[in-house]
Amino acid sequence: MAVALNPRRAAHPARAPRVPLRILTAVPICDGHDSAVTTINIELARHGIEVIYLGYHQSVSAIARAAVQEDVNVVGLSSYNGGHIIFFKEVADQLRHSGNGDIPVFGGGGGTITKADERIMRRQGTDRIFFAGTPLKDIMTIIQRDYARTAKPNAKFKGDRSLARAITLVEQNLSARRPPRVIPARRQGRGFVVGIAGPGGAGKSTLIDELTSRFLRQHPTGRIAILANDPSHPDTGGAILGDRVSAIYAQDDRVFFRSLATRGSLTGLSAATPAAIGILQQSGEFDLILVESVGVGQESDPFGSFGQSRRLTDAVLFVLAPHYGGLIQLQKIALLNGADLVALNKCDHPMARTAQAEIQARLNQNGRGQVLHSTTAARHFDPGVDALFAAIQALGSARGRTGGAR
Amino acid sequence: MSQLGKIADSVDRYNRFVAAEVARARSDRKFAAELRARWAALRASVTMTRSPTGTPLPRLALPDTDEPGAIAEYLFGQGFPGQFPYATAAYREMYLDHETGTGEEPMRLFAGLGLAEDTNARFKYLSRHQKSLRLSTAFDGPTLYGLDSDHAGVLGKVGEGGVAIDTVEDMGRLFAGFDLTRKDASVSMTMNAPAPVILAMFIAAAKRRFGAGCVPNLRGTIQADMLKEVQAQNEVIFPVDASLRFLCDMIEWCVPNMPRWYPVSISGYHIAEAGATPVQQAAFTLSNGFTYAGLLQARGADINAFGPRLSFFLDCSLDVEYLVLGRVCRRIWAIGLRDVFGAGPKAQILKLHTQTSGRSLIAAEFQNNLTRTAVELMLAYMNYTNSCHSNSADEPFTTPTEKYALLASHGQSILLEESGLFKHTMNLFGGAPGLLALERQVEQRILSVFREMDTLGGVIAAMEQRYQRSQIQESGHRIETQIYSGERPVIGLNKYVSDEPMPSVPLARTSPKKQRLQVERLRAFKRRHAKTAPAALQRLAHVARGGGNVFAELVDTVEVCSLGQITACLADVVGKFRPMV
Incomplete structure (x- = not known):
């Protein structure tokens, strides 16, 4: 299948760097077939697209919520075990009914979605179905051609989408340093902001999800926001933003979860992060x-812990796992000095005992009274995570922020 | 702590033992004489039969030798059928007695669509020519994920790809009219994360129909293999440790109370369908089996009590390794269970169900799928599988329609009843040079995967490091690349492609009207039990929190609670599974 490129773009090949497309991909509820979507995700990222992957077995409301909070250009669903006609319709309906009908939905399902199904699905709000045998290359061309459009900057949205939209605008126009004042504060309290850093693979995402579950349990009416930074690929500009897959407690309307690609920033955070925090506050x-x-290295300081000027967050939590590589390596980690809270995660590992002793000794050198929290976030109901959450709340109260302790 | 290294070593040790016995047979006259005498007695025990064209044939083919070394090689290396190490077969005679009607058919056809009464009708259609009762059940997505049919957003999936079961009453409708207490009846259920709830419903429904005394007579298999779910199939509800605990609770309850039931079917099928090579399929499946055995032993269960209740399920596709995969698996399992777990003969036998490969079937020129399935069936039976399912040719695009399900069933009948291949003589192929060469290679490659997992800390530790998933995905990707490049020919797809348009084929879909009926039934059930359900769920939560046997409680809970209510209750206690990325 030959696909003509957008003639306008072809005529202006040397335009300023394009803003990456953002796509949410997912597999519908009661479906665990994730091999096709995994292949598509990698291919999308290779084509400079930011892919927010939600995972398999995802409900209509989880998909719609993620599409809104991530303010994506389009939603792609990979469905392999039937029921697609109703499911796709419900996703499109839910987006439309919440005032987000500008986000289109496309899908694919190998041989399980027939041409006759497609006709019904298109009538009911699905934008496009890719059939079995469509070459990946053609899929990519069509996506880049047809879904690059986004809502106009002055479009009006409600609720989480207005927050999400404001963050997108900041991401797209980073020269505007001041966060746009789009949301009137509904009530007092700017929220306690905690920056979480640590090497890749330390279990930050899982730990954040476990902290989220404690927040939701202990504050039956409060809301929590998560800004999850993941790296953009330096060559392609694409990214697979996969933190939502393991964020099982983020599937709740009281959680606002936004994935941010670093888009060339080397600080460990997207350059839009300060403004995004401002918008949320x-x-x-x-x-x-x-x-x-x-995931950050030994010299990193993404939240400005040592800066003379304003710190980006109210507190910094540094997370590491037992495999940091020895005492000398530990000495080099700057954030062990700068962090307000330090957690050793994966404490079910045999190396954990040694690590606990070495890290505590390292913290004692700082003379700041830093306490090491030992956590095993992969284990549900871990008492170490309970203690860490209590410490975050105590810090919030001490600094005069709510931190959820209302 | 992993035993995989020990198991690999025990197989190597056994191979050295065989080599030593062969050498001894050739050097030690007394031993040689013993072997010859034993061999003569075995050969004398083989009776003769006759083909329909009058050719006399032995009912069991044995190597035509009198040389003590060759005898030792066969008896110790391969094993007389039904004897250690069981490479030849689990039992002395299999498939032979179709014409006389004394044997049970190995054919077992998987079915499930729509509501319980639709699947019941399909069961009746498929079993009308079968002598023994073989009912194998596929469930729909919501049931597989432990959700009720009225759960938000699942309506379109109700009855799709399998049968919708929400309550004990649905279970009653599913098997209505079948005498499940018959000696030759056997039910199988492809059900994993919610397996304890579904089996409890099965027991409760059977008690309602046949009386409380029927439970020990119920015979069948429930898949319940949570390790392969985490590694490949992705139908997981609870965290891994809780999933394994609920499974072990169920197995421990079944062993004394349902002596004819197989409470777990350790499955490579989904691992292979997700892309694993035959060696990976065998290595991951066997190692999962050894892990279950270890977990149960650690809980104090007796290997000789639960060992015979473990069963296995492998995929059979077109790769050459499938010629011997069942044989090699039986041998490794027997040696490992005997030498590492201390199991007696009954627990050493790997009971095998095989299904032809769904992944090998394609939509393009889909009638070729009939041939693919026929070849796979032949490979499966050459491995002396204990039971077998053959896929329908229309599966790439639909739940099997009646027409193609019947053709799939007839494929097995043609192989076993019409052709003379398996009818007259047992062990036509065992010991052939090609098989032996393959067996040795495949076995060694499986053992090296065991050793790799051993260094990672065993199956569960490897799984937490995403080892199995990464290996499976890598292999799946390689297959796709090979198909794309043409290195792996797929007729009608990348070779000998015709321009014929895809014929329009009927689809088996569940109508929205039926889906709504299921929801109405479920809601009526919940209304009727609105007063009693909360207390039943409280009792269940109490047992789950206290560490008691959850399955024993579930048998009562299902009387008044739906699948979704029970899943939610247990998730409150143990939490939810967090997918691995």
Whole structure:
């Protein structure tokens, strides 16, 4: 299948760097077939697209919520075990009914979605079905051609979409340093902001999800926001933003979860992060705001812990796992000095005992009274995570922010 | 702590033992004489039969030798059928007695569509020519994920790809009219994460119909293999440790109370369908089996009590390794269970169900799928599988329609009843040079995967490091690349492609009207039990929290609670599974 490129873009090949497309991909509820979507995700990212992957077995409301909070250009669903006619319709309906009908939905399902199904699905709000045998290359061309459009900057949205939209605008126009004042604060309290940093693979995302579950349990009416940074690929500009897959407690309307690609920033955070924090704080919606950096190295300081000027967050949590490589390596980690809270995660590992002793000794050198929290976030109901959450709340109260402790 | 290294070592040790016995047979006259005498007695025990064209044939083919070394090689290396190490077969005679009607058919056809009464009708259609009762059940997506049919957003999936079961009453409708207490009746259920709830419903429904005394007579298999779910199939509800605990609770309850039931079917099928090579399929499946055995032993269960209740399920596709995969698996399992777990003969036998490969079937020129399935069936029976399902040619685009399900069933009848291949003589192929060469290679490659997992800390530790998933995905990707490049020919797809348009084929879909009927039934059930359900769920939560046997409680809970209510209750206690990325 030959696909003509957009003639306008072809005529202006040397335009300023394009804003990456953002796509949400997912597999519908009661369907665990994730091999096709995994292949598509990699291919999309290779084509410079930011892919927010939600995972398999995803409900209509989880998909719609993620599409809104991530402010994506389009939603792609990979469905292999039937029921697609109703499911796709419900996703499109839910987006439309919540005032987000500008986000189109496309899908694919190998041989399970027939041409006759497609006709019905298109009538009921699905934008396009890719049939079995469509070459990946053609899929990519069509997506880049047809879904690059986004809502106009002055389009009006409600609720989480207005927050999400404001963050997108900041991401697209980083020269505007001041966050746009789009959301009038509904109530007092700007929310306690915690930056979370640590090496890749330390379990930051899982730990954040476990902290989220404690927040939701202990604050039956509060809201929590999470800004999850993941790296953009330096060559293609694409990214697979996969933090939502393991964020099982983020599937709740009281959680605002936004994935941010770094888009060339080397600090461990998207350059839009400060403004995004501002937007979330201004909204007055959130008691607790968690900001996750990408996996960072020994010299990193994404949240400005040592800066003379204003720190980006109210507190910094540094997370590491037992495999940090020895005492000398530990000495080099700058954030062990700068962090307000330090957690050793994966404490079910045999190396954990040694690590606990070495890290505590390292913290004692700082003379700041830093306490090491030992956590095993992969284990549900871990008492170490309970203690860490209590410590975050105590810090919030001490600094005069709610931190959820209302 | 992993035993995989020990198991790999035990197989190597056994191979050295065989080599030593062969050498001894050739050097030690007394031993040689013993072997010859034993061999003569075995050969004398083989009776003769006659083909329909009058050719006399032995009912069991044995190597035509009198040389003590060759005898030792066969008896210790391969094993007389039904004897250690069981490479030849689990039992002395299999498939032979179709014409006389004394044997049970190995054919077992998987079915499930729409509501319980639709699947019941399909069961009746498929079993009308069968002597023994073989009912194998596929469930729909909501049931597989433990959700009720009225759960938000699942309506379109109700009855799609399998049968919708929400309550004990649905279970009653599913098997209505079948005498499940018959000696030759056997039910199988492809059900994993919610398996304890579904089996409890099965027991409760059977008690309602046949009386409380029927439970020990119920015979069948429930898949319930949570390790392969985490590794490949993705139908997981609870965290891994809780999933394994609920499974072990069920197995421990079944062993004394349902002596004819197989409470777990350790499955490579989904691992292979997700892309694993035959060696990976065998290695991951066997190692999962050894892990279950280890977990149960650690809970104090007796290997000789639960060992015979473990069963296996493998995929059979077109790769050459499938010629021997069942044989090699039986041998490794027997040696590992005997030498590492201390199991007696009954627990050493790997009971095998095989299904032809769904992944090998394609939509393009889909009638070729009939041939693909026929070849796979032949490979499966050459491995002396204990039971077998053959796929329908229309599966790439639909739940099997009646027409193609019947053709799939007839494929097995043609192989076993019409052709003379398996009818007259047992062990036509065992010991052939090609098979032996393959067996040795495949076995060694399986053992090296065991050793790799051993260094990672065993199956569960490897799984937490995403080892199995990464290996499976890598292999799946390689297959796709090979198909794309043409290195792996797929007729009608990348070779000998015709321009014929895809014929329009009927689809088996569940109508929205039926889906709504299922929801109405479920809601009526919930209304009727609105007063009693909360207390039943409280009792269940109490047992789950206290560490008691959850399955024993579930048998009562299902009387008044739906699948979705029970899943939600247990998730409150143990949490939810967090997918691995």
